[in-house]
Amino acid sequence: MSNITNCNSTSAQSALDLPRPFAQPLHVGRPNQGNRQRFLERINEMLDRNWLSNNGPFVKEFELRIADLVGVKHCIAMCNATVALEIAIRAADLKGEVIVPAFTFIATAHSLQWQEITPVFCDIDPRTHNLDPARVEELITPKTTGIIGVHVWGRACDVEALAEIAHRRNLNLMFDAAHAFACSHGGKMIGGFGLAEVFSFHATKFFNTFEGGAIVTDNDELAAKIRLMKNFGFAGYDEVIYVGTNGKMTEICAAMGLTNLESLDEFAAVNRRNYEAYRLGLSGIPGLSLIGYDQSEKCNYQYIVAEVDEVKAGLSRDELVRVLHAENVLARRYFYPGCHRMEPYRSHYPHARLLLPETEKLTQRVLILPTGTAVSPTEIREVCAILDQAIRTSPRVRERLEAGGELPQAAAEK
Numbered sequence: 001m002s003n004i005t006n007c008n009s010t011s012a013q014s015a016l017d018l019p020r021p022f023a024q025p026l027h028v029g030r031p032n033q034g035n036r037q038r039f040l041e042r043i044n045e046m047l048d049r050n051w052l053s054n055n056g057p058f059v060k061e062f063e064l065r066i067a068d069l070v071g072v073k074h075c076i077a078m079c080n081a082t083v084a085l086e087i088a089i090r091a092a093d094l095k096g097e098v099i100v101p102a103f104t105f106i107a108t109a110h111s112l113q114w115q116e117i118t119p120v121f122c123d124i125d126p127r128t129h130n131l132d133p134a135r136v137e138e139l140i141t142p143k144t145t146g147i148i149g150v151h152v153w154g155r156a157c158d159v160e161a162l163a164e165i166a167h168r169r170n171l172n173l174m175f176d177a178a179h180a181f182a183c184s185h186g187g188k189m190i191g192g193f194g195l196a197e198v199f200s201f202h203a204t205k206f207f208n209t210f211e212g213g214a215i216v217t218d219n220d221e222l223a224a225k226i227r228l229m230k231n232f233g234f235a236g237y238d239e240v241i242y243v244g245t246n247g248k249m250t251e252i253c254a255a256m257g258l259t260n261l262e263s264l265d266e267f268a269a270v271n272r273r274n275y276e277a278y279r280l281g282l283s284g285i286p287g288l289s290l291i292g293y294d295q296s297e298k299c300n301y302q303y304i305v306a307e308v309d310e311v312k313a314g315l316s317r318d319e320l321v322r323v324l325h326a327e328n329v330l331a332r333r334y335f336y337p338g339c340h341r342m343e344p345y346r347s348h349y350p351h352a353r354l355l356l357p358e359t360e361k362l363t364q365r366v367l368i369l370p371t372g373t374a375v376s377p378t379e380i381r382e383v384c385a386i387l388d389q390a391i392r393t394s395p396r397v398r399e400r401l402e403a404g405g406e407l408p409q410a411a412a413e414k
C-alpha cells in the first residue's frame with residue numbers, strides 16, 4: 001500500500017544508540033478497522049444477494065447514514081475523493097481559475113488541472129495551516145470561478161470569511177474535507193458548508209471504506225447532477241445527458257463503511273487518548289510544538305502534527321524524520337514540498353514559491369507522528385522519549401547523521 005512506504009528504512013543506522021528499534025514499524029495512517037464479524041456477515045449478505053455494485057442496498061444505506069451524521073440533505077458515495085472532487089467541480093460548472101491552497105494533498109490541485117481548470121495557489125495562515133482569506137481576495141481575477149478550501153488536519157477553514165468573499169465576488173465555494181469527517185465547526189458538522197464538501201474514506205483516513213469518498217450537499221439540483229455524472233451521465237437505461245465518469249462506490253466498500261461507522265466513537269476516543277499521550281510526552285521538548293484541536297468542537301484527532309523549530313530543537317524536521325525512521329517510527333513530512341513544487345505546477349509557475357512564504361515555511365516544519373488504533377500509549381511514550389533524547393543530544397546526533405546517508409524518499413505524502 002502506498003500509504004505505508006519506507007519499511008526498508010529500518011536498515012538505517014540509529015543515531016541514538018538505543019538498545020533496539022521498534023520490532024514492528026509504527027506507521028502514520030494505519031487503517032482503523034471496526035468489528036470483523038459484522039463485516040464478514042455483511043459480505044455474506046452481499047454475496048447471497050449477488051448485488052455487488054451499481055447503487056446497491058449497502059451503498060444506499062451508507063449514504064443515508066452519512067447524510068444523517070453530517071446533517072445534510074444529500075450524500076453521494078464515491079469510489080474515492082479524487083474522483084469525487086472532479087465530479088463536484090464539473091457539476092458545479094467551475095471553469096477558468098479556481099483558488100486552492102498549495103499546502104494540500106496533490107489531488108486537490110489535480111482534480112482541477114485534470115479538467116483543464118487552472119489551480120491558483122494561495123498561501124495559508126500559519127496559525128491554522130488553512131487558506132488565508134486575505135490572500136484569497138488578492139488572487140481573484142476575471143477568470144476566477146471558485147474557491148476550494150481544504151480543512152487540513154480536520155480543522156475547519158475560516159468558512160465564514162471565505163463564504164463572505166465568495167458571496168461578494170460571485171464565486172462558488174466548495175471544500176475538500178478529506179481530513180475532516182466527523183469534525184465540527186461552530187457546533188455544525190463539517191460537510192454542511194459551502195456549495196458542497198468532499199470526504200475521503202481512504203484506508204489512511206480516520207474512517208475508511210478501503211478506498212472511497214463522498215460528496216455532501218444541501219443543493220438538490222447539484223446532487224441530482226452529481227448522481228448522474230458518477231454513473232457515466234446515464235439518465236435512464238438508454239439515455240445519457242452529461243459527460244460522466246465511473247465514480248461509483250462498490251457494495252463491499254459500503255459494507256466496510258457501515259461496519260466502521262459502528263466503531264466511530266471508539267476510533268475517536270483512541271485517537272484522542274493518543275493525542276493526549278503525545279501532548280504530555282512532547283511538552284517541554286524544546287523546538288517541538290504540537291498543534292491544538294478546539295476542545296469545544298467534534299474532532300477526529302487523526303493527525304498528530306508537530307511543528308519543528310530547527311533553531312530551538314538543534315535539529316531540522318528532516319533530521320528528526322531520519323532519527324525516527326532509524327528507530328522504526330515512520331513519521332512523515334506531509335504535503336512536502338507543496339503542490340506548487342510538483343509537476344506540472346512547478347513548470348507552470350516557477351515563481352509560485354515567492355507568493356507562498358507561509359506554505360514554504362510550513363512544508364519544512366511539519367512532522368506527522370503515528371497514531372490510530374494500531375498505536376498504544378506505551379509506544380507513544382517511547383516515540384516521545386526518542387524525540388526528547390535526539391533533541392537533548394542534538395549536536396552529536398547531527399554529526400552522526402551527517403556521516404550517514406540521505407533521507408529515505410516517501411512514495412506519496414498522503
Ligand SMILES: Cc1ncc(COP(=O)(O)O)c(C=O)c1O
Pocket residue numbers: 080081082083104105107108150176178179199200201202212213414
Ligand atoms: C486533502 C486531501 N484531498 C484529497 C485527497 C484524495 O483522497 P482519495 O485518496 O480518497 O482520492 C486526500 C487523500 O489522501 C487528501 O488528503
